[in-house]
Amino acid sequence: xxxxxxxxxxxxxxxxxxxxxxxxxxxxxxxxxxxxxxxxxxxxxxxxxxxxxxxxxxxxxxxxxxxxxxxxxxxxxxxxxxxxxxxxxxxxxxxxxxxxxxxxxxxxxxxxxxxxxxxxxxxxxxxxxxxxxxxxxxxxxxxxxxxxxxxxxxxxxxxxxxxxxxxxxxxxxxxxxxxxxxxxxxxxxxxxxxxxxxxxxxxxxxxxxxxxxxxxxxxxxxxxxxxxxxxxxxxxxxxxxxxxxxxxxxxxxxxxxxxxxxxxxxxxxxxxxxxxxxxxxxxxxxxxxxxxxxxxxxxxxxxxxxxxxxxxxxxxxxxxxxxxxxxxxxxxxxxxxxxxxxxxxxxxxxxxxxxxxxxxxxxxxxxxxxxxxxxxxxxxxxxxxxxxxxxxxxxxxxxxxxxxxxxxxxxxxxxxxxxxxxxxxxxxxxxxxxxxxxxxxxxxxxxxxxxxxxxxxxxxxxxxxxxxxxxxxxxxxxxxxxxxxxxxxxxxxxx
Amino acid sequence: xxxxxxxxxxxxxxxxxxxxxxxxxxxxxxxxxxxxxxxxxxxxxxxxxxxxxxxxxxxxxxxxxxxxxxxxxxxxxxxxxxxxxxxxxxxxxxxxxxxxxxxxxxxxxxxxxxxxxxxxxxxxxxxxxxxxxxxxxxxxxxxxxxxxxxxxxxxxxxxxxxxxxxxxxxxxxxxxxxxxxxxxxxxxxxxxxxxxxxxxxxxxxxxxxxxxxxxxxxxxxxxxxxxxxxxxxxxxxxxxxxxxxxxxxxxxxxxxxxxxxxxxxxxxxxxxxxxxxxxxxxxxxxxxxxxxxxxxxxxxxxxxxxxxxxxxxxxxxxxxxxxxxxxxxxxxxxxxxxxxxxxxxxxxxxxxxxxxxxxxxxxxxxxxxxxxxxxxxxxxxxxxxxxxxxxxxxxxxxxxxxxxxxxxxxxxxxxxxxxxxxxxxxxxxxxxxxxxxxxxxxxxxxxxxxxxxxxxxxxxxxxxxxxxxxxxxxxxxxxxxxxx
Numbered sequence: 017x018x019x020x021x022x023x024x025x026x027x028x029x030x031x032x033x034x035x036x037x038x039x040x041x042x043x044x045x046x047x048x049x050x051x052x053x054x055x056x057x058x059x060x061x062x063x064x065x066x067x068x069x070x071x072x073x074x075x076x077x078x079x080x081x082x083x084x085x086x087x088x089x090x091x092x093x094x095x096x097x098x099x100x101x102x103x104x105x106x107x108x109x110x111x112x113x114x115x116x117x118x119x120x121x122x123x124x125x126x127x128x129x130x131x132x133x134x135x136x137x138x139x140x141x142x143x144x145x146x147x148x149x150x151x152x153x154x155x156x157x158x159x160x161x162x163x164x165x166x167x168x169x170x171x172x173x174x175x176x177x178x179x180x181x182x183x184x185x186x187x188x189x190x191x192x193x194x195x196x197x198x199x200x201x202x203x204x205x206x207x208x209x210x211x212x213x214x215x216x217x218x219x220x221x222x223x224x225x226x227x228x229x230x231x232x233x234x235x236x237x238x239x240x241x242x243x244x245x246x247x248x249x250x251x252x253x254x255x256x257x258x259x260x261x262x263x264x265x266x267x268x269x270x271x272x273x274x275x276x277x278x279x280x281x282x283x284x285x286x287x288x289x290x291x292x293x294x295x296x297x298x299x300x301x302x303x304x305x306x307x308x309x310x311x312x313x314x315x316x317x318x319x320x321x322x323x324x325x326x327x328x329x330x331x332x333x334x335x336x337x338x339x340x341x342x343x344x345x346x347x348x349x350x351x352x353x354x355x356x357x358x359x360x361x362x363x364x365x366x367x368x369x370x371x372x373x374x375x376x377x378x379x380x381x382x383x384x385x386x387x388x389x390x391x392x393x394x395x396x397x398x399x400x401x402x403x404x405x406x407x408x409x410x411x412x413x414x415x416x417x418x419x420x421x422x423x424x425x426x427x428x429x430x431x432x433x434x435x436x437x438x439x440x441x442x443x444x445x446x447x448x449x450x451x452x453x454x455x456x457x458x459x460x461x462x463x464x465x466x467x468x469x470x471x472x473x474x475x476x477x478x479x480x481x482x483x484x485x486x487x488x489x490x491x492x493x494x495x496x497x498x499x500x501x502x503x504x505x506x507x508x509x510x511x
Numbered sequence: 512x513x514x515x516x517x518x519x520x521x522x523x524x525x526x527x528x529x530x531x532x533x534x535x536x537x538x539x540x541x542x543x544x545x546x547x548x549x550x551x552x553x554x555x556x557x558x559x560x561x562x563x564x565x566x567x568x569x570x571x572x573x574x575x576x577x578x579x580x581x582x583x584x585x586x587x588x589x590x591x592x593x594x595x596x597x598x599x600x601x602x603x604x605x606x607x608x609x610x611x612x613x614x615x616x617x618x619x620x621x622x623x624x625x626x627x628x629x630x631x632x633x634x635x636x637x638x639x640x641x642x643x644x645x646x647x648x649x650x651x652x653x654x655x656x657x658x659x660x661x662x663x664x665x666x667x668x669x670x671x672x673x674x675x676x677x678x679x680x681x682x683x684x685x686x687x688x689x690x691x692x693x694x695x696x697x698x699x700x701x702x703x704x705x706x707x708x709x710x711x712x713x714x715x716x717x718x719x720x721x722x723x724x725x726x727x728x729x730x731x732x733x734x735x736x737x738x739x740x741x742x743x744x745x746x747x748x749x750x751x752x753x754x755x756x757x758x759x760x761x762x763x764x765x766x767x768x769x770x771x772x773x774x775x776x777x778x779x780x781x782x783x784x785x786x787x788x789x790x791x792x793x794x795x796x797x798x799x800x801x802x803x804x805x806x807x808x809x810x811x812x813x814x815x816x817x818x819x820x821x822x823x824x825x826x827x828x829x830x831x832x833x834x835x836x837x838x839x840x841x842x843x844x845x846x847x848x849x850x851x852x853x854x855x856x857x858x859x860x861x862x863x864x865x866x867x868x869x870x871x872x873x874x875x876x877x878x879x880x881x882x883x884x885x886x887x888x889x890x891x892x893x894x895x896x897x898x899x900x901x902x903x904x905x906x907x908x909x910x911x912x913x914x915x916x917x918x919x920x921x922x923x924x925x926x927x928x929x930x931x932x933x934x935x936x937x938x939x940x941x942x943x944x945x946x947x948x949x950x951x952x953x954x955x956x957x958x959x960x961x962x963x964x965x966x967x968x969x970x971x972x973x974x975x976x977x978x979x980x981x982x983x984x985x986x987x988x989x990x991x992x993x994x995x
Contacts, residue, residue, distance in 0.1 A: 098566045111565065118559060120566060223566040230795035258568050259797050337795055340598050343609020344563040348662065359660075363602055386600070386790035395792060 018043035019186035019507035023089050023243040024270070026189055030078055030088045037078070037088030040189075041071035041132050044090045047507035048134065048187045051159075054505060057172075057182040059095045059153045060103050061135035070132040077130060086250045087130025092182045092191035095136035096143055097123045097234070098223040102133075106225045107141045107151040110345045110352050110370030120223025121255045122192065122234045129250035134188055138178025141372045142342065143199055143227040146444040148177025149431060150374040158207060158428050159185035159503035163469035166504065170428040170470070173203030173444075179237045180207035186507030190238040190247055194224060196231045197330050198424075198448025201460035204237055205423035205473025208462040208501060210490070211237045212244040213448075215481045216455035217262035219248075220255030226341040228334035229260075231452050241461060241490040245269030248483065264481055272484035273491035278312030280489065283416035287323035288447060290425065296466040297422045304420055304463055304474045307496035308489065318416055320408040325401045326450040331442060332385050332398035333453075338375075339382025345370060377438065402453050409454040409477075418489050419477040421447050423460040427470035447475060457483045459490045463497040471501065514682035516720065516750060518758045523720045525750040526727055527680035528640075529742075531693060533672045533703035534647065534711035535578045541646050541670035542569030542612065549709055553652070553663035561668040563607035568796050571596075575670040576800065577810055578702040579619050579644050582672055584811045585700045586639050588623025592807070594643075595799045600790040604662055605649040613673075615791040618643035619800065625676075625696070626819065627688040628837065637689050638677030647671050672703065678717065678727065683743035690714060690739045695818050699843050707737050714742050716770075718749045720757065728753075729763045733770050733777055745770035749777045821846055829858025838866055844880045851887035856894050864890060868908065872915045885914045893921035905978050906930050933980045939988050942975040943968075947992065957993060968993065 018040050021029070029035050045064055052058050067090070074088030098104045098116035105111045119127070127133070140150040148156040148171060156177040158170040172181040176193030180203035183191050193200035195213035204211025212235045219234040226232060236247035249270065254263040284305065289298075305315050347353035347366030354365035371379070385394035412419065424444055434440045451458040457480075460473040474493060478486035502508065516523040540547055543560035560567045583590050597615040620642035628634050649667035653660050674693065680686050694705035694712060705712045714737075719730035733749060736742045749770075753763045767781040816824070818840045825836040825846075839849045839862065853861035869890065873883060893910060896902045902910060902925060913924045925931055933939060946968060947954050957964040972985050 104565070106565070114565070116565070118564075221566075222568050225565040226796075228795070257570060259570050260795075336792060340600050340610050340790070340792070343600060343602065344565070344607060346602060346604075346609060348604055349562055349607060350564065359604055360602075383790065386792055388788045388790075391790075391792075 017186075017508045019047045020502070021189060022240045023086070023189050023238060023246055024240065026089055027087075030074075031083075033078070037071040037074035037132060038068055040088060041067050041090045041134070043507075044134055044186075044188060047185070051185055051187055051505060051507065055157045055159060055181050055185055055187070056154050057138055057156050057178045057185065057187055058092065058135040059105055059107065059138050059151075059178065062102065062133060067132060067134060074130050074132060084128065084130035084250070085246060086126055088132060089130070089189050090132045090134050091126070092135060092137040092179055092188035093123055093133050094139055094176050094179050094192050094194055096139055096194050096225045097192060098225065099123055099133070099136065102136065104136065104225070105153065106143070107139045107153055108370065108372070108375070109152045112152065112352065114351050116223070118223055121220035121257065122224060122251045124223075125253060126192070126250050131250065137176070137182050137188075137191055140175035140177070141375050142225065142338070143175040143194055143196055143232075144338070144374050144378055145174040146198070146202055146441055147171035147429075147431070147434070148174040148203070149435070150174070150372055152372060155431055156181050157431070159505035160206075160208065160428060160470055161504045169431045171206065171431050173206035173424070173428060175199040175203070176211075176237060177203045180204050180209055180211070183207070183209045183237050183239060184503050185505055190236060190243055192234060192251070193237045194227075194232055194234050195448075195452065196227050196233075196334060197452045198445040200235045200237060201448045201458060201473070201475060202424045202444055204460040205462065205471065206428035208471030208499065208503065209237055209239055210241050210244045210462065210494075211235065211460045212248060212483070212486075213451065213458050214248055214252065214483055215262070215457045217260055218252045218457070218481070218483070220253070220258040220261045222255055222257040228337040229341060230337060231334060233452075241459070241487055241494045242270050242273040244459065244490075245271070245273055245483075245487045262481070267484055269483055269487055272487040275488045275491070276312070277308065277488050277492045280313045280418065280485065281416040282308050282313045282315045282489065283318035283412050283419045284315060285318050285320045285323065285412070285419055285421060287320050288421045290446070293422070294426055296427070297425060297472060300464055300466075300472045301420070301422050301474065304493055307493060308420065311492045311496065313489070313492075316416060318412045318419065320405075320412060320450065322401060322404045322408050323450055326405055326453055327442060327446050329398045329401045329405065330445070330449040330453060331381070332394050333402060335378040335382030336386050336395050337382065339379045339386065342371075342375070342379055374438075405450055406454045409450070409456055413479045417478070417485050420489075421475045421477065423447060423473035423475040427466050427468065427472055451475075451477045456480055457486050459486050461490045461493045461497070462499045463493055464499065465501060471499070514684070516754050518754050520758050521722055523722060523750070523754050524681060525746065526678050526719045526721060526730070527686055527746055528678035528717040529676045529680065529686060529689065530715040530717070531674045531676075531690070532713045532715075533582075533674060533697055533705070535575050535644075535670040535672055536702055536704060537572060537574045537578060537670055539572055540668040541572055541575050541644065543668055545668065547669050549711070551665050553661070553665060555665065557664040557667065561607065561664055563609070569612060569794070571797065571800065572670065575644060576619070576802075578670075579642060579672055580802070580807055580810050581700050581814060582674075582697065582702045583620030583623065583642055584807075584814060585696045585702075585817055586620070586623035586625060586642065586674070588639055588642065589621035590802070590807050591617065591619055591621055592802045592804060593617060593799060594619040596794045596797045597791045598794045601787050603648070604660065605651050605667070607649070607664065607667060611646050611648065612794055612797070613645035614643035617799075625689065625692055627685060627692045629684060629688055635685065637679045637685070640675040640677050642672050642674045645671050645673060683746045686716070686746055687739050687743045690742060692818075695841065699815055699817055701815070707739070710737060713737055716742055716745055716749075718746055718753070719763070720750050720753045728757070729765050731763065731766055731768050731777070733768050734780060736770050741770060741772050744772065744775065745777060748775055752777065815843075825849075825858075829853050829862070831858055831862045835862050835866060842880065848880050848883070848887045852891045852894065856891060857898065860894060860897070861891075864894065864911075868911050872911075876915065884918055885911070889914055889920055896921055896925060900932055900934060900981060901925060902930055902932050903979075903982055905973075906932065930979060933976050934984060936984065936988065939972070939976070939980055939984055940992075942972050942980065943985075943989055943992050946971040946975055954993075965989070965993070
């Protein structure tokens with residue numbers, strides 16, 4: 017089954033000419049054709065001819081022995097990465113017809129490595145959301161169903177919900193995601209795949225539509241930990257066009273997987289044992305601890321005392337930055353425009369029609385916390401707390417190599433649940449936000465199913481620029497968990 | 512305080528501070544690679560960053576930073592090794608990002624000082640509060656279509672320095688002198704061309720009035736005044752307006768105003784209630800700007816000589832007057848010209864020629880120093896001819912005019928026209944004899960005691976020699992002859 021492979025397996029198959037890149041691409045196009053109506057994982061599917069032409073070029077490179085590390089591998093691209101000549105919407109009406117004349121650095125890197133793009137995956141509008149319900153192009157549906165309840169549509173998580181659903185359902189071998197407060201890790205956990213948020217600065221932000229600049233970070237969403245390492249290798253690297261991009265060398269990340277974790281110190285942050293945490297999540301966490309112990313890790317309790325302020329702080333800083341970042345969508349130069357007799361009228365009409373409710377909420381919150389008289393009480397204080405959160409991690413990492421936590425406080429929930437109370441929705445990010453605030457790398461690995469038959473993920477958080485140790489530990493969890501479940505909606509099912 | 516306003520309730524003084532926006536000379540914009548050349552066709556010098564396309568990011572242009580540091584050093588100011596960029600958020604059609612990247616809390620340059628000179632020769636020091644770097648906005652064109660405004664983004668993202676003065680200015684004349692001095696320093700440094708007509712230097716003027724000894728009263732800001740004359744006018748009319756309000760028992764509102772030079776008045780542009788809340792916060796797309804002291808030192812060491820230093824050196828080195836030195840250093844090109852003429856020669860004589868005959872000739876022929884028909888080398892050569900007595904001062908004027916007209920070298924003109932000074936005692940004696948013979952009556956008068964006629968005889972001898980005789984030799988020989 018070509019749609020069920022890992023990147024690593026597919027690459028091996030292509031190298032040995034077991035199948036061609038064209039066959040691989042065609043299988044995925046077919047899967048998308050069959051499943052996208054139900055799942056709505058893609059906003060835009062690239063024209064078949066273009067996809068096959070890219071695949072043919074990859075086949076030619078394999079024949080010539082000049083293939084790159086992602087060569088011929090069909091992947092989805094979150095529709096937040098600008099792709100040259102391909103409509104890029106950010107799942108917003110505002111950009112419904114926006115075709116960038118440029119290619120983001122991350123997607124350009126992937127293209128240079130030979131990747132074959134299948135299309136642009138769905139997301140929460142401007143990456144704001146945790147359930148992929150805030151898309152102007154309709155919600156994405158999780159390919160997983162509760163045991164015995166095929167009828168209830170579950171959310172795939174968000175904001176990279178289209179990417180996670182596509183990878184889980186066999187509509188792409190892997191996909192790019194972006195993570196601002198958990199937008200790679202939480203949907204990865206909800207869809208039973210691997211998601212890696214690298215260290216802030218590891219991947220260039222140039223050409224990726226900004227949500228919150230100090231937090232946004234691109235990363236891979238894959239079926240295995242090794243795949244995440246491989247794909248990150250292709251995505252990462254210094255970019256002079258992004259002042260916050262790091263000039264550190266990019267290691268061969270995939271080689272970190274399979275390395276022994278014996279003797280590594282794994283911290284368990286006490287503050288993540290939140291009251292009311294569901295028993296299945298707690299049990300999975302305990303299981304993870306046991307697996308790592310068995311693999312030779314030393315498990316120690318640590319404290320991240322400012323964890324409880326993470327979410328509030330995040331919901332000040334991220335909206336503040338977004339309120340400014342989204343000011344450019346004004347109807348003047350590109351994107352939607354609603355005409356009105358005055359300039360202010362154009363702004364009001366355009367932005368009211370172009371932005372969905374959640375985006376408007378966050379712009380309002382962000383504008384509020386930056387306003388005269390509130391700045392010190394909200395934004396400035398949040399920045400100070402952010403420094404304390406960072407310091408928590410630095411202190412913890414003086415004694416441990418990685419931290420192990422659940423990725424999310426629950427498994428995927430149903431579309432329609434958690435929807436009347438935005439704060440309830442925001443709580444989904446409670447375990448992922450602190451690592452974003454600190455800028456440290458974090459990986460979600462699927463480790464098992466809960467009683468309802470839904471996947472749960474564990475999160476491995478590492479030191480700045482130490483993705484390798486994170487991947488090693490993630491690999492150990494993956495090996496111990498042996499997670500091979502597939503969702504009920506899947507390209508392989510019934511085919 | 513020489514400038515005051517006499518009101519019904521007493522004497523008022525004015526308090527003025529200036530915020531000058533100076534466009535940084537650089538090839539490309541502050542955060543993008545687009546060109547900064549003035550006068551390009553609309554929207555031909557716009558990168559995706561300048562137009563704020565989705566996902567575009569700013570990257571600092573280090574040359575602009577260097578220019579700001581040079582300016583800071585030139586303003587005798589503190590250079591802050593740590594500074595930071597902030598976003599100033601507001602919506603306008605000429606502002607693609609919806610925010611201007613500026614430096615709010617941590618400017619690159621701190622306190623400095625500029626000394627200015629007034630007409631009466633008084634020298635005053637005006638404090639500099641700070642200098643920060645920021646982006647310029649685009650331009651709206653309202654005259655292209657009856658119903659639409661067009662946007663030209665060529666200027667969008669061009670680097671500006673905002674130079675803020677302390678409220679140290681007490682007279683319109685001081686404001687003018689400050690702006691001229693600032694422009695002079697910027698031009699010397701090569702950090703801003705100071706061209707107010709093209710808008711590469713613009714001033715916001717903060718004006719308030721108070722009675723002697725009072726704390727500051729409410730100020731108004733007059734935005735975007737684009738000439739030095741208008742700045743001085745705007746201060747006068749705005750101060751008068753405020754005095755009128757206070758004296759009528761009113762209250763001056765803190766607001767932003769515009770100066771209308773046609774009507775000679777200021778008008779409300781934005782009242783305090785409409786003031787923007789700019790929601791400044793650190794730009795998360797940019798790292799703080801951290802400078803190395805060694806780099807700052809290197810920039811400082813390589814600055815050109817600045818006007819005040821040059822003026823002092825001219826006085827000392829060439830023995831010229833303070834005032835003359837001020838005139839000669841006003842523009843860098845003039846100073847260079849002067850120095851090329853004066854070096855190794857009589858500095859005072861060089862100053863007289865440059866400020867006198869040369870400036871007059873430039874004026875008359877509508878030339879600037881850069882396009883002068885007489886090069887510094889040629890003028891210097893002419894001074895050499897005076898020094899070695901080939902020509903005298905009077906003939907020199909004739910030679911100079913010929914140089915202006917023909918562009919020929921002074922030697923060639925002297926040769927061609929036979930203007931070489933007569934130093935032959937025989938020829939001078941012959942001329943004296945001829946003159947005395949022609950004027951026996953005057954000779955008799957002189958000899959009977961009318962000494963004043965000496966000058967008459969000198970003039971006649973010079974005339975006889977067509978002005979070419981060496982005047983000193985004529986004096987000497989004539990004296991001998993007359994008193995014989």
